[in-house]
Amino acid sequence: MTTIVRTPAAGPENSADPARRGEPVGGGADRMFGLSLTSSGIVVLTIMGTVGLFLTLRGAGALKVAGLEFLTTQAWEPDAHNFGIATVLTGTVMIATVAIVFAVPLATGVALYISEYAPPSLRRLLINMVDLMAAIPGVVYGLWGFYLLNPSIIPLARWIASNFGWIPFLGIADSHPNDPFEPLTIYESSTFVAGIVVSLVIMPTICSVMRESFARAPIGEREGAYALGATRLGMIRSVVMPFGRGGMIGGTMLGLGRAMGETISVVMIITPVYRFQPEILRSGTNSVAALIALRFDAASPFELSALMAAGLALFALTLAVNFAASAIIVRTRSGELSGA
């Protein structure tokens, strides 16, 4: 074996055998294509950066006035310099939580049914249906939620409140479920209703991600489980679920991100309030997105700045959730590869 020792004098630039680099394949057209793709990538980054910058700059005025109390104030009276996102941010999180709680079991069930149980013809139909469900705009879900779900949820909400009111968040402090003359509007337009509607909006997204991850469970491992005498449930639990775990978590996080940003259907359903309201069955809630959509129209310049600041908070929150989601998905995928 010859050892190659490069003295500084015989560096790569003046040595007889300079380091070789592969020439790029193709000519000008290829380079143009590559450049245009690169610029698309840069545009995306620029847009994200600009949005964040824009929100920060425009919200800075209000943030400077409110200081840290921006995070703790419940009221929203910007022109009186008494405003904060304590109500709307918690409202956002609560609506999103309700949505996730409803959407994830449903999405898991649908995804498992599609990938494991449905006969092939039905499978195609169901996949299309779920995709179609994702294509229905939020405003339609909002209409449905307001005119159909809102009135018909009352008995259920009332039943939960009277039977499970002892569970935190589920009770309504001053309600009288046994009083027939109790005004029923107390159960309408609540976090609960908004959450259910949002769950329909995000279910297809979660379902698609889960379905794809379930379908990735390799046939070899599936057959391995069957060959041991597993039932289909056993096979799903020992093979499909572990393989799909990343997709389940990632899909849920993506859904969470969407749920927190969902605007129009929430605006249509909720009765906006500006104080922290932890009872999810009680009428009245709020969310950052709904606040912005409801207020920006008639906002004074200073309120607009405050809305920008609220937007920035939502932007940061959804960004964090989505980053976490993609990190989880990527990590589990690579784990899958090394495991296979």
Next chain:
Amino acid sequence: MGFLVIQSLAFCLLLFTSARQRRPVKSVGRHRAAGRPSRDVERPQPQAVDQEPVSAPSNVELRNPDVMTSTGVNAIMPTTQLQAIRGPADLATIEAKSISAWFDERKVLDRVSLFMPAGSVTALIGPSGCGKSTFLRILNRMHELIPNATLAGEVLLSGSDIYDPSWKLTEARKAIGMVFQKPNPFPAMSICDNVTAGLKLTGIKASREEKDDLIEECLTKAGLWNEVRDRLRQPGGALSGGQQQRLCIARSLAVRPKVLLMDEPCSALDPTSTRRIEQTIAELASEVTIVIVTHNMQQAARVSQQSAFFLAEQGTPGVIVEAGPTSKIFGSPDDPRTSDYVNGRFG
């Protein structure tokens, strides 16, 4: 929350019940195949030499009287499915009677009969696409996992037809284990969880100590114990290919199968691992009936006592051209096609 609890309960129930509904094996061909009897009667019984199920064992019985006795015992005492699962595995014969198989309308096996004696290794050889793997998968009802796959005929495990409705599908697969071409340990599980996965999947309860004993016993039998005893908690996917394959063998052994089917178990492995697996096969042969599909002639000659040569000629379904003691198949086969194949003149 109450609603949620109800919803999730309903969801679990749905999962559970749908898994419990053993579909009345829509794809098992006995029913469908019964609907097309014309296929089976339109031609007289094939003229191939060793195809009658009785003639093959007679060969073996002459050669090895022990096998005959064990066969006899098993035939007298029909084994119920669960009986022997927990005890030491008693030997079982497996016999295919006039097996035909279809994928959609394409017939891939035509009335194949083969007797695989207890406590020995039977090798299935033949060129690609001749139906060996399909035949093997029919022996433990894996064939019916493939959509539109149908079959006809009987598979007798110690005289009891595993396609009979009295056999649960899962019990049949538990009694007849399978090792696949590509090692397929459950990657999310540790080594010991992989070994005991079969218990969990088939609902066998075992105490901690029983499990530990079983893990050691099965890994030892699969020749893996000494290599992994210090890292039983590590994921099964982190082992090398050959180790993974032996882990799969250990996993199959843990549910105490009577028969172990191996579908080209070494074709994805390096020579050293291959030799290791072959040693394992030789050690296991005394306690479990082994059927192995292999493309490697030398391997078949090394590990098996019986061989069956499958062939599918030019657009016809696969048949067994010749079956018998391995020494005869490789030494002085009756059929010239067998001789051509084992001597590497085609395939």
